[in-house]
Amino acid sequence: MAVERRTQPLERFWPYAEHPEDPTPEELATLDPDLHAALFGPRDLPFSITLVFPRFDGDSYAQAVELARKAPEYREVGTGAEFRHRARFFPGNALQLRDVFELTGSQPGTEVLIDDRPIPYARELWLPLLWFLLLR
Numbered sequence: 001m002a003v004e005r006r007t008q009p010l011e012r013f014w015p016y017a018e019h020p021e022d023p024t025p026e027e028l029a030t031l032d033p034d035l036h037a038a039l040f041g042p043r044d045l046p047f048s049i050t051l052v053f054p055r056f057d058g059d060s061y062a063q064a065v066e067l068a069r070k071a072p073e074y075r076e077v078g079t080g081a082e083f084r085h086r087a088r089f090f091p092g093n094a095l096q097l098r099d100v101f102e103l104t105g106s107q108p109g110t111e112v113l114i115d116d117r118p119i120p121y122a123r124e125l126w127l128p129l130l131w132f133l134l135l136r
Contacts, residue, residue, distance in 0.1 A: 026077045033116045049097060049122075049130060050088045050113040053104040054081075064103035071096060084109075094133040101127065 028036070036043065051068070055061065064085075068074055071087035078084050089097040104110045105123070112122040119126065 025075060030077060045115075046090055048088050048090050048115055049126065050086055050116060051097070051100055051104060052084050052086050052111040052113060053107060054084055054109040056104075056107045056109075060103040064100055067096065067100045067103070071100070091130065091133055094130050097127075098131060098134065 023031075031039075033043075053064070053068075068085050068087035071089055072093060073086075073088035075086045076083065077086060087100060089100075101112075111118060112127060113119075114122050114126055
C-alpha cells in the first residue's frame with residue numbers, strides 16, 4: 001500500500017554566513033604578526049610599542065581615550081567585555097606614549113606590545129628604555 005505525503009520537504013541550503021572577501025581593519029589588527037607576514041608579506045613599519053587597554057571606571061578613562069586617539073595608529077576592537085583600545089606609538093611619539101601609559105598602566109587588562117607581540121618585561125624594560133628618548 002502506497003503512502004501519500006501531505007507535505008513536501010523544502011529545498012533549502014544550509015544558511016551560510018556572508019563574509020567579505022577582504023579582511024576588515026579590526027581583523028587585521030588582531031592577526032598575529034607572523035601570520036600577517038605569511039599572508040600579506042612583511043610590514044614596512046619602524047619599531048613600535050602598542051598599548052592595549054579595556055574600558056575602566058574613573059576620571060582618567062576619558063582622558064586616556066582622547067590621548068590614545070591622537071596616536072599614529074588607533075583602533076577599537078572587540079565588543080562587550082572583550083572591547084579594547086589599541087594605540088600604536090613610534091619612537092618619535094614617546095611623550096604621547098608615556099602620557100597614555102601613566103593613565104592606563106595600572107589598570108587590569110592593560111597590555112604593552114612590542115612590534116605587536118607580547119614580550120616579557122615590556123613594561124619593566126622596554127618602556128623605561130623608550131623614556132630615555134624624552135631626555136633629548
